[in-house]
Amino acid sequence: MTATKLHSIAAGRGARGFTDHIAVRIVRISEALMRAATQTIEKRWGLKNTDLRLLTELDAAETLTVATLARRVHVDKAWVSRSLRDLETRGLVQRNGDPGDSRKTLVGLSVTGRELLEQVRPQTLRSELALLEGIDARALKAMLDRLDQNATATLERARQEESK
Numbered sequence: 234m235t236a237t238k239l240h241s242i243a244a245g246r247g248a249r250g251f252t253d254h255i256a257v258r259i260v261r262i263s264e265a266l267m268r269a270a271t272q273t274i275e276k277r278w279g280l281k282n283t284d285l286r287l288l289t290e291l292d293a294a295e296t297l298t299v300a301t302l303a304r305r306v307h308v309d310k311a312w313v314s315r316s317l318r319d320l321e322t323r324g325l326v327q328r329n330g331d332p333g334d335s336r337k338t339l340v341g342l343s344v345t346g347r348e349l350l351e352q353v354r355p356q357t358l359r360s361e362l363a364l365l366e367g368i369d370a371r372a373l374k375a376m377l378d379r380l381d382q383n384a385t386a387t388l389e390r391a392r393q394e395e396s397k
Contacts, residue, residue, distance in 0.1 A: 259380075266364075270285065270360075273360070274353060274357075279323075280349075280353070283312070283316050285353070286306045287306060287316055287320065287326075288349070290306055291346070292347070294341075297339065297340055298331070298337050299313055299317065299338060302317075323345075324345045324346075325342070325345055325346035326343055326346055328340050329341070
């Protein structure tokens, strides 16, 4: 899409301005979902939103390095390391040396971490069903996957520009 076309679209929005911007809408939805998760998941299971994101990402993988985990959840490595220390203290994750590279540490879910996610899963599924009411979930998830790919590529381009 050309800059002229984008300017024309933006100008046509008039007073709505950025409130109609897709990124603003996604952030607004994300914040509402995070507040809801705080009220249910954090209150009941003591998992902060970032903790849940880390555990969920680890649930989908055998083990990951801290750097890979940070990249996948779009959180800086220092924050991820602090969060992992807390999760490790709670017995939800375990760290092991990487057999292929002694400089790296691999992080994985512990048995306790997997059991906790199994307790949380029904709540998250109920929330998702309510959220998706009247929406074609398969189509939305495909679009969200593409948005995630595009956002990740945009973030990477921004990182490259920053490092120049």
